[in-house]
Amino acid sequence: AIVIDAALRALDGLPDVAAMRVASRIVHLPLSWNDPAVQLATQRYMQSVRADAPWCPDNIEFIRRINGLDSVEEVHRIVFDASYLVMGLGDVYLGAPVATPLDPRHRLVTTKYNPARTWTPENAVGIGGAYLCVYGMEGPGGYQFVGRTVQMWNRWRDERHGARDFEAGKPWLLRFFDQIRFYPVSEQELAQMRKDFPAGRLKLKVEHGQFSLGDYRQFLVDNADSIAQFKATQQASFDAERERWKASGQDGSLSELDASPPPDESALPEGATAVGSPVPGNLWKVLVGVGDAVHEGQTVAVVESMKMEFPVLAPCSGTVLSVPCKEGSGVTAGQAVVTLR
16 A cells, blocks of 8 residues: 555656656667678578578568568668667567667568577567567577667676776666667678677767657657558558468468378387477477487487477487488477487
């Protein structure tokens, strides 16, 4: 009751929200457009998860198509023209910002990877739904890539000569209500920036200002017609893309499209043992071949599932009799990926 009373008093003391202004820095971040690191992540996904995904092999072309834009240059223009308002920090980990463009005409929308990636390079920049995220660290993910930028988290911060854009005691770069604006750099320039930034040899351009909800609401009123036209075109293109998936049989995840039924275990030769997948997913790597000797507990394959990698372990020592599944194929829980004698 004490906490509720205190909260109510605080709410009563707040001014009209429309009249409020909050601190809003404009943080200019370098962006390597379609950086080789994100291209590698897409290629790995095609190899080990889903080669026929509608967003492969080019996420940017997919963004263009699903938003009804005339060219990939339009995607480029919108991303670099947009001012992304930071609405959340730590999207899963390490100060990763979730941001959305202030101008609705800059809000590119996408679906996420399905199934998700198990690997995303650190500080990849992607769009999922209407939100943009900068990945705080290497890990899984599902947003559609546009490029890569500098670090959002400085794990090696040194007060004596650390990165100047990180506040004392705060290893995360951005704040709530910051506005991110990207500027283009080459992959070579970004590689050097990523070395220099954590060490304090690179200083970002940061402009200090305010965000007014009242002014923003008036902006939406003043531009209502063109915003509505953009959103109508976008929605029609999004719907058309989903219909194409249905027509081509792509409207589903890997497990729905590619997974094979488990083999009949009774059909195994006498003395053979099936080594099954611990989870449903896709077979990323097979680490043994027919005739190889393996020992109990050895990893014979790796299955990707739920944004993670699961080792397939030999339950006993023996010799590889067969490998009934191919790399990249879907597997069900318990399905044999290797048989041992």
